[in-house]
Amino acid sequence: MNKIARKPATRGKPGTRNNKYVFAFGGKTDGNASMRELLGGKGANLAEMASIGLPVPPGFTISTEVCNHFYAYKESYPASLRGDIDSAIRQIEKQLGKKFGASGNPLLVSVRSGARDSMPGMMDTILNLGLNDETVEGLAAASGNSRFAWDCYRRFIQMYGDVVLGIQAENEEEEDPFHQILDRLKLGLGVESDGDLTTENLQDLVKKYKSLIRKKTGKSFPQDVIEQLWGAIGAVFKSWKNERAIIYRQQYGIPTEWGTAVNVQAMVFGNLGSSSATGVAFTRDPANGEKSFYGEYLVNAQGEDVVAGVRTPNPISFMAEELPENFRDLEKVRSKLERHFKDMQDFEFTIEDGRLFILQTRNGKRTGLAAVRIAVEMQRERLMTQETALLKIPAESIDSLLVPVFDIKALKAAQVIARGLPAGPGAATGRIAFTAAAAELEIKRGNKVVLCRTETSPDDLKGMLHSQGILTSRGGVSSHAALVARQLGKVCVCGASDISINYERKTLTAGKVVLREGDYISIDGTTGAIYKGMIESADSEVKRVLEGSLRQDKSYTFELFQTVMKWADRHRQLKIRTNADTPAMARQAVAFGAEGIGLCRTEHMFFEGNRIDYMRQMILAVDEVERRAALTKLLPFQKKDFVGLFRAMDGRPVTIRLLDPPLHEFLPHDDVVRRQLAQKLGVPLEFVIERIKALHEENPMLGCRGCRLGILHPEITEMQTRAIFEAAAQVLKGKKKIRVNPEIMIPLVGFRAELQDQLDIVHRVAQEVIQKRGVKINYLVGTMVEVPRAAITADEIAEIADFFSFGTNDLTQTTLGLSRDDMGSFYEEYQKKEIYSQNPFASIDQSGVGKLMTLASSHGRQVKSELKLGICGEHAGDPSSIDFCHRLGLNYVSCSPPRVPVARLAAAQATLRNK
Ligand code: ADP
Ligand code: MG
Ligand code: MG
Numbered sequence: 001m002n003k004i005a006r007k008p009a010t011r012g013k014p015g016t017r018n019n020k021y022v023f024a025f026g027g028k029t030d031g032n033a034s035m036r037e038l039l040g041g042k043g044a045n046l047a048e049m050a051s052i053g054l055p056v057p058p059g060f061t062i063s064t065e066v067c068n069h070f071y072a073y074k075e076s077y078p079a080s081l082r083g084d085i086d087s088a089i090r091q092i093e094k095q096l097g098k099k100f101g102a103s104g105n106p107l108l109v110s111v112r113s114g115a116r117d118s119m120p121g122m123m124d125t126i127l128n129l130g131l132n133d134e135t136v137e138g139l140a141a142a143s144g145n146s147r148f149a150w151d152c153y154r155r156f157i158q159m160y161g162d163v164v165l166g167i168q169a170e171n172e173e174e175e176d177p178f179h180q181i182l183d184r185l186k187l188g189l190g191v192e193s194d195g196d197l198t199t200e201n202l203q204d205l206v207k208k209y210k211s212l213i214r215k216k217t218g219k220s221f222p223q224d225v226i227e228q229l230w231g232a233i234g235a236v237f238k239s240w241k242n243e244r245a246i247i248y249r250q251q252y253g254i255p256t257e258w259g260t261a262v263n264v265q266a267m268v269f270g271n272l273g274s275s276s277a278t279g280v281a282f283t284r285d286p287a288n289g290e291k292s293f294y295g296e297y298l299v300n301a302q303g304e305d306v307v308a309g310v311r312t313p314n315p316i317s318f319m320a321e322e323l324p325e326n327f328r329d330l331e332k333v334r335s336k337l338e339r340h341f342k343d344m345q346d347f348e349f350t351i352e353d354g355r356l357f358i359l360q361t362r363n364g365k366r367t368g369l370a371a372v373r374i375a376v377e378m379q380r381e382r383l384m385t386q387e388t389a390l391l392k393i394p395a396e397s398i399d400s401l402l403v404p405v406f407d408i409k410a411l412k413a414a415q416v417i418a419r420g421l422p423a424g425p426g427a428a429t430g431r432i433a434f435t436a437a438a439a440e441l442e443i444k445r446g447n448k449v450v451l452c453r454t455e456t457s458p459d460d461l462k463g464m465l466h467s468q469g470i471l472t473s474r475g476g477v478s479s480h481a482a483l484v485a486r487q488l489g490k491v492c493v494c495g496a497s498d499i500s501i502n503y504e505r506k507t508l509t510a511g512k513v514v515l516r517e518g519d520y521i522s523i524d525g526t527t528g529a530i531y532k533g534m535i536e537s538a539d540s541e542v543k544r545v546l547e548g549s550l551r552q553d554k555s556y557t558f559e560l561f562q563t564v565m566k567w568a569d570r571h572r573q574l575k576i577r578t579n580a581d582t583p584a585m586a587r588q589a590v591a592f593g594a595e596g597i598g599l600c601r602t603e604h605m606f607f608e609g610n611r612i613d614y615m616r617q618m619i620l621a622v623d624e625v626e627r628r629a630a631l632t633k634l635l636p637f638q639k640k641d642f643v644g645l646f647r648a649m650d651g652r653p654v655t656i657r658l659l660d661p662p663l664h665e666f667l668p669h670d671d672v673v674r675r676q677l678a679q680k681l682g683v684p685l686e687f688v689i690e691r692i693k694a695l696h697e698e699n700p701m702l703g704c705r706g707c708r709l710g711i712l713h714p715e716i717t718e719m720q721t722r723a724i725f726e727a728a729a730q731v732l733k734g735k736k737k738i739r740v741n742p743e744i745m746i747p748l749v750g751f752r753a754e755l756q757d758q759l760d761i762v763h764r765v766a767q768e769v770i771q772k773r774g775v776k777i778n779y780l781v782g783t784m785v786e787v788p789r790a791a792i793t794a795d796e797i798a799e800i801a802d803f804f805s806f807g808t809n810d811l812t813q814t815t816l817g818l819s820r821d822d823m824g825s826f827y828e829e830y831q832k833k834e835i836y837s838q839n840p841f842a843s844i845d846q847s848g849v850g851k852l853m854t855l856a857s858s859h860g861r862q863v864k865s866e867l868k869l870g871i872c873g874e875h876a877g878d879p880s881s882i883d884f885c886h887r888l889g890l891n892y893v894s895c896s897p898p899r900v901p902v903a904r905l906a907a908a909q910a911t912l913r914n915k
Helices: 033-051 064-072 081-096 135-143 146-163 177-189 199-217 225-239 243-252 316-322 324-341 368-380 386-392 395-401 408-412 436-444 458-466 480-488 541-547 556-571 583-591 602-606 611-620 624-649 671-681 685-695 707-712 714-733 752-773 788-792 794-798 808-816 827-832 849-863 879-888 897-913
Strands: 022-025 059-062 109-115 125-129 260-266 277-282 294-299 345-352 355-363 415-419 421-424 427-433 449-453 469-472 491-494 499-502 507-510 513-516 520-524 529-532 575-579 597-601 653-657 741-746 780-785 803-806 868-871 892-895
Touching: 022 033, 022 081, 033 059, 033 064, 033 109, 033 260, 033 324, 033 355, 059 081, 059 109, 064 225, 064 260, 081 260, 109 225, 125 146, 125 225, 135 146, 146 177, 146 199, 146 225, 177 199, 225 260, 277 316, 277 324, 294 316, 316 324, 324 345, 324 355, 368 386, 368 395, 368 556, 386 556, 386 897, 395 556, 395 879, 395 897, 421 480, 427 436, 427 469, 436 449, 436 458, 449 458, 449 520, 458 480, 469 480, 469 520, 480 491, 491 520, 541 556, 556 897, 575 583, 575 897, 583 624, 583 897, 597 602, 597 624, 597 892, 602 611, 602 624, 611 624, 611 671, 611 685, 624 653, 624 714, 671 685, 707 714, 707 752, 714 741, 714 752, 741 752, 741 803, 752 780, 752 794, 780 788, 780 794, 788 794, 788 808, 788 849, 794 803, 794 849, 803 849, 808 849, 849 868, 849 879, 868 879, 879 897, 892 897
Parallel strands: 427 449, 449 469, 469 491, 575 597, 575 892, 597 653, 653 741, 741 780, 780 803, 803 868, 868 892
Antiparallel strands: 022 059, 059 260, 109 125, 109 260, 277 294, 277 345, 345 355, 415 529, 421 491, 427 520, 499 507, 507 513, 520 529
16 A cells, blocks of 8 residues: 655666656657656646547646655755756647747746646646746737736736745635735726726736735746746645645545656636636536536636636536537547546546637546446446446445435535534434433434434443434544444444533533534534534435335436445455344345344343343342342343344354453443342342442453353353254244354453363253254354454464454454553544554554464464354454455455445455455
8 A cells, every 4th residue: 555655865866867757748748647656647647638639738747756856855856857848848839839938929838736646726736827028918919819918917926926936815814915906906996807807907917916026025026937937846846745735645645755746738728708718527427426417617717717716607518508519529528538538537628719628637536326326337338347347436435325315405504513523424313312311212202313422331322222323522433432333323423522512401512502402403424514403314215225115116326236236246255244233233234235143242132121130130149049040031031132133144144242241331330220220139229339349340341351251150151052042943943944053152262271161161051952952053163363362372272163253343452452442542643643554443453463363364274274264343344454354365254234235345346456
């Protein structure tokens, strides 16, 4: 991933000659589309377009190597550059019959930035360069339009003053000084639009601009066009390190070593009158992917006018009437670009007095839905193969076909009150509930709820289950709230530090807005936006088809979804399982294509209804007899849950993890609940408090949890095993004769002896039930690999395990010595300093944790070649981690139900990418 910086030390050292730094396009063309590292995306594609005969104004690209040289050697250039640029300019002059800096028919150029990946608007560009007091008259004479010439001149001085000379607004509220002058002039003249300014007005403006420059810099505006050119080139290189660009690179993980190229290109003019125009177009609709021409343009305008919003541009379809011939040309360009670049293109064009020029093209940015639709349709149009189409869809895009969405019209009218971290994608709207209990109450009344908490704990699970979405004011994207939300497929916005929640007064405050419990709130887990009030939202079409409330042939989105999934299944090698604890989750996952359960967390089964009381009774028991009594009451519930799960999975493998969390997590923190519990159990409150104290652990993550619990209290393992096999027997013997394939998983094993201890219990109880019920049950017993010691001693453990499942959440915590819930204080600093390239809890730390996984896999399979390998951590839904798991040769990945489709696609892409 991380490209090593091309160090200029050897190649571009001052004085070392014969490096090619300048690449021409538009006449004799040196570059092509594959050279984006050297020429930047813009430069490479300008060359490519020129070479396929598209009308590109001639120019040249100064390579990214020069940028690296510029920064390595105190903002200086390779010695040969000056000569190369001189001759490149001469080339253009010859081709166009114009001269740079000449008083008759002068050549004007643009100086444009352009990095390897497009960074729209982040860096600087200067237009109309080459104008001065003399050449402006030359341009006026040559074009026969002196208003146009002076319009170009004032635009140039303004851009140059801003970008090269650094004359900018003092603060964000203020307009830049050039615009202030322009506004004052227009006000004085009583004109509204720039277009109403006469030649004389523009000449006056130029005078004013020049004196501003003299005042601010102590020097006059440079009249020497060569000086202008070098000033602009330096400014564009410098803009690689402006604040905007740096922030953008951080956001998108673009290394600073890439550098930008500089493109110098002959100007064409969209501001020559009513048969001239400039615009931006997409070959297909980037919002929904539809194959329709999309874009906008302005007549008699230049460059940024379209984006800058000086005048409202027209939709591209208007061109069919206004400039019909150019529109036909543009349609041809549209299809030529697509056929050539084989992807949706976003391109810039200018019409100069009836002649069309193309100034840029790149693969267009698009929404998830558009990504899917474009890939599928381009495959159908034979523009790409199925394999290419699959690789073109960012795996995450599939998600946007599945999540509920806000109604677009309703959204426009809504008020954003704050923003948080987008942690669970989708749209949720509902009444505010500050507690799980309040949430339940609202649900019973038939209302939708958004659970709003400062942060969440396992106690809130039930409330979360019933809510449309979860909003927290604290905690990051890997906080409990976020984790569970993703697991449940809930919409979630977390860490919204601008809101404050007061549980006592039951208020949620964001700036001046105060909302109370029961008021409506809406959250967008895709963007992190929080809105006041109710916003209409709808289930995704795909979900409605899968659930049967929408007919398949009524949804094109569903057809797209099905197509991509079918293709993906054809190519992938990894099996996709799911992490599911309830029949409902299991059914949803199966509908999404899950091929088994890779993790059923049995502790989640203890929270429902009065089970929690029996659970608490079991935990508080002073001896085995009491503990067994409580467990006996829990057994039927567990059995019933497993029956449901086995039925829902219909013969697919079901991995059940025995009780994992430390027991105190099940005990109440709250005094009132403690008192109620004491009453229910008929024990004194002091006893409850004493026991809770006794169970307290300094560091529960590393305390009595996982297999340690079952080793300390074998009766828990016995009960759970009995429940599993009783359930299996019942389902097997049921009328429907459903097959059952349980895989029992022992958590937090670090020693072979730990596994052996639990294994003995599981096999003993399993055989008891099997014999008693007279059934044959195929089952496996394996272990999680989630502490480094398990990975390191994998060969020993593999001898007695049927399978390994990498629990990468804990494996990351224990390998990095880092609690997932305590990253808040330093994570941001770590990101800034790029110490973690990614959040290690979101994407596998391949060079650290990944090494342990590699070790465990190879040692495990050396001992037992048929050892089944899987992963059930959060990472199993992350595309780049899935790619890693594929390369590791795992049998399956197991992710949350809503991530199953993403995982299917990512697994196929992993196969194709690693062929
Ligand atoms: P960005 O990368 O921010 O889009 P560009 O280098 O593409 O910046 O330039 C900004 C604007 O100037 C674009 O609208 C482009 O079409 C216009 N432009 C750039 N070069 C020329 C040129 N040679 N002739 C006419 N317009 C140009
Ligand atoms: Mg551009
Ligand atoms: Mg674990």
